[in-house]
Amino acid sequence: MIPDRHHMLCLHTVLEGLRLGLCDFSGPSRAALIYACQPGAPLRVVDPQNLLRGHEPRIREYFLDSTEWQDGLPAPELVAFFDQFHARRLGLAGLVSLGGRSSRVAYQMWFTEQHPDLCSPGPTRRWLELALRQFTTSLCSPDVMALDAASNTLQEMAPHAVHDFIMDERARAIGPDTRLRVFSILSAIILISKTPEEGAWARGRLAFVEPSRLSRVHFLARLPKSERPRLDHGKHVRKMLQSVERSQRLLVSDGEHIIGMAQGGQPGQPGQGGQGELPPGTLCARFNGRHGMLSLDGSPVCSFSDGAFHSTNRRPNLVTLEEALLEWPLDDAQRTALFASVSRLVAAAGEQKYGCALIIDPYTPLLSLAGHSLETPMPLVGEERLALAAGLARVDGALHLSAARNHLCGFACLMDGPSFPGEDRARGARYNSALRFTHSHPELIVVVVSSDRPVSVVQKGVDLSKPPVWPPVPSMLRPPPTLEEWLA
Template sequence: MGLDRHHMLSLHNVFEGLRLGLCDFSGPSRVALIYAQKPGEPLRVVDPQNLLEGHEPRLREYYLDSGEWAEGLPDPQHVTYFDQAKSKRVGLAGLISLGGRSPGVSYQMWFTDRHVDLCSPGPSRRWLELALLQFSHNLAAQDILALDSVAHMLQEMAPHAVHDFIVDERSQSIGPDTRLRVYNILGAIMQISKTPEEGAWARGLLAFVEPARLSRLHYLMRFPKAERPRLDNGKHVRKMLQTVERSRRMLVSDGEHIIGIATGELPAASLCALFNGRHGLLFLDGKLVCSFSDGAFQSTNRKPNLVILEEALLEWPLDADQRDALFGSVSRIVACAGEQKYGCALIVDPYTPLLPLSGHTLEAPLNLENDEQLALAAALAKVDGALHLSAVKNQLCGFACLMDGPSFPGEDRSRGARYNSALRFTHSHPELIVVVVSSDRPVSVMQKGADISRPPVWPAVPSMLRPPPTLEHWLSGPA
């Protein structure tokens, strides 16, 4: 079957808008789609960056061998718009997926990367849902003049995806009858996060509670009804946040006004914004929804990503207890550096005896399983130079250590001296691992002269998508 120009333009604009929006929300992200426009047509695959690569056996089983994908799906002519509840998720490891049916498109299943630092897959699924709806609408409407704005609209959908996820979750918890206006709350959070007070950025907890449940809180103080600060007065609310900084107290809002200051547990379906200076975290019922910084919502939980270090340690001759203890110590030091925004480097040394290094040695090594000594190790990381850790004993054996080595072609001139010193050092000592923390949060893991934590390079998305192959042809691979 040939695909007409309107079909290809609709597919390209929805695909690119979704991909670029998710890249802004979650960092570099890929998108893929399996779909059939009309009943009885073969399924087609859109995957220009190889997101589905490695999942071919499961896709063949799910879509071709068993026909499991079609079980329980309603007739698309009897679906008012779409039905995602009965469109089963394929369940591919490391991916987020969402599908549905509609009169415009008989079947769609969208996929994107599930990042290791994701707060919650919920907003990303709502984004996939928006793409599903838009693609269905575009093919059903056949309005080519409306296609120009589709990509731009989907690219800017972060607040709407977060909003839709929160509304859906709260509706399941307490029903649709709610007086909290989530769009207004999200707008107020953005305004407060961008409002400094005497040169300092917002810190503290701001809770949004369903008005009918406000009486369940333990208040330390309440404002008279006529004097309650309005939530949309961001400057006033920002000033009030100073009263709960670095404490267990929280400002409480009904979504329109600040009610007072309280402590203790919150009722079900409550939203909380935790402001941490230039960034913050948004919670629903104590579970992370997303983070926010620089006037935008993001999917990251802002924790250092050390998964690649954990994988690299599996190659070393350590038992499970040694590996877990070492990984926990490194993670704590890295997290401390990120929270206090200083750069540092950690040399993880598997040798016995340790590699001799130029730097400050200790009369007795610090036992990193001791909390007090681990905190001291994190403080020593602030001194110029690297920490020297024994992988076998989980000890700090030196600090302010110099990492030197001859220049080699794998250096990255776009990065700083600490980063390139670690590259040179691990190139000269391939058995070591060096973890580099930059003051602006990125964490790099070096081994054998390479940054093994660097994201893979994916194929570029073409300027216009090509007609997608059928699933059967795609699974058969290149001829």
């Protein structure tokens, strides 16, 4: 049966709402769906931006060559409304997936990107869970006007996805009986992160402990009940954070008030002097100025900045560098040492918010560059030498690294080369100099760190870390092909 107009409108609205919401939460993202409306009906594929391309062998094996995708699923007539707990996940490299079955839609499996800098796939799966439910609800309802509400809900899902994931994980850790109001906590975290104090943004840690487990916290100081700041008084809590700024201490809250100050430590990891262990189920927000990280029992959940939650762990993404180094004639020890040194230098630049460039040179002998050379190349081993190299990276110009020996050979090196059509005038001089330089010296790799965090890996005049250009999503989807047609 060919899907009718209402069916296609539901597909387009839910898919586009999901994609736009994930783009805000995780950066550029795609979404895809494999589904069947009726038992025994052929599976159909909705993949307007080719997210699933490259995974055809595993998809064929999972859906066509076996009944693996149906294992454990209850009969549709036994599903009152929705069942996702019995649907198996399809493990595809680089993708997050979630499947389910309802009384109206016999099977759905939604997919999206698993970005390299993802804190946790949990909130993203909660997003896919809502897409499952919204698609089922939209098909059951003839009200076309309700589709806009479904799309808007999916686009504004970030705090709900984070909330649902935290609630699920805390229920597993300490049981479903909890008094922490997670929605109120998330709102308070965003409010505090947006509240400056004497021109400075919030720094320090704030832990949210289950009220019944406060007796397990080793308090350095507690406040009287009558004087405890309310959590929703963001200005007051922001002032209190100054007492634990740049220290191992943290503020402790029961989800409604600030209880006191304690020695910091992760669950199961004692603080100084054997004290400071936080009880299981503790939610902790670390404020780092204009951004921060949210963790549960020491495991990262998401980050927050600019008044919103994001999936990124805010670490530099050097996956493309790691892949490029695999093509060089280096042994495993050389490659590992070089990548560790570059990662440390890039991380230092990101933490201290300065721009720099690193020229990674595989030549023997090394390329002769204009700049300051060292009388004896310095091995990039040990914190002291790496800290010195990070300091030299602040000087205008690029660091010159020997790939084979993991040595710093020069600093303040100039990168020049003739202009060519691949330049990007939307980026700065350091970035375009790297493009020109590697276009003239195709064997080199240049890592460019911008002061506002983006990291680019440039080789042969091309930015390897630049996201690919995907086909735009059409304003109205065409009837999706069956899985057999799509594979063919």
